[in-house]
Amino acid sequence: MAAAAPPPPPSPTPAVISEDLLPTGYNVFSRIRLATIVDVPHIHKLIHQMAVFERLTHLFSATESSLSSTLFPENSPPPFTSFTVFLLEVSQIPFPLIDQNYPNFSPIHKTVNLDLPITDPQAETFRSCGNDVVVAGFVLFFPNYSSFLAKPGFYIEDIFVRECYRRKGFGKMLLSAVAAQAAKMGYGRVEWVVLDWNVNAIKFYEEMGAQIMQEWRVCRLTGDALHAFASINI
């Protein structure tokens, strides 16, 4: 508890303050919280923007309904035990406290100081709870398992920051939120994939201490091939 405050000093005479002593730039308040089923329309739009960015819209078939039923099924398991979405929100004013304190997670707040204000042409589309809150990105992850360590880890399936919020540290903030959650839960690893020609991303990941597993290739069985193979032998 804070000690009782001393009486305020007498107000100084107002004076002209040199401009270079004024606080410079613009504060953006950001928060990472667990997404809920109410956020699905925003999550759907974010995933679609990611598909556009990756030029993979021909592979995109998610709907709000299919996302709701798979990410937030009835009798959802506790956070972090299955598919989990962290939502990144930004605001011009500080965030109020919200009632989202799970036993092993509380929302993460960070104030970012920028030289220029951010102009968000889609602010209305991504308006979140609260007049001044806008959804700026997300990370979708779920537990994986290392049998050598006999420990769970997290696998990051998607990490995405909307265009006007990029290059401001928000991607790193989302990644470190997942790493922090893994460390807090005693998990052994965080893993994800990157395209081999994306040298900037690879450099960034290496600088943050990640290993790039050069020898491993992902194998995928899907569509007709999955069903054909599923029906052999048994």
Place this chain on the structure above:
Amino acid sequence: MAAAAPPPPPSPTPAVISEDLLPTGYNVFSRIRLATIVDVPHIHKLIHQMAVFERLTHLFSATESSLSSTLFPENSPPPFTSFTVFLLEVSQIPFPLIDQNYPNFSPIHKTVNLDLPITDPQAETFRSCGNDVVVAGFVLFFPNYSSFLAKPGFYIEDIFVRECYRRKGFGKMLLSAVAAQAAKMGYGRVEWVVLDWNVNAIKFYEEMGAQIMQEWRVCRLTGDALHAFASINI
């Protein structure tokens, strides 16, 4: 329902049967079932053998206790919603029926006919429930998620068949059991990784219809780097 059988014909006079009409070879009865906590000592030995095979024993730190608590925690979720192990067992005699019929899985049986009997020097070590039953391999998998499809899939972390049981179709049987389970549950994909120099494995996977995702690299954050990155920014 089958029609009533006609009366049997009179027994023919016993005759010498030419040897090449006799059934040849040796039958091996095999079964894939869900592993339980009772199987942990076998799973632990199988994972260790896999680490020896991959020359990665320096990364192996699993114990029976840590496997038990992470693969089969108290209040385990239903099969297939988290980390799941299929165990491959073999026997010289047909398997009795076991009470392991979950709503979405029943044990899978297959009879394999071989030219020569299998000599298993570790049969005693891997003796399973029932005198004639031996554990021959396993596959460890868990759900993953495709946000473009808005569908879960399965990720195969480990697939392993003990040396004396290899090149008899058991690996394919384990893989197709996971593919069949994915198809049955309406899942979109089965994925795993392979070492890029393992050309035989890659050929096998491509022949079964899998795509090898040449452009993707796995990134891993673990150990001190995980904890360092977890503590930044937040």
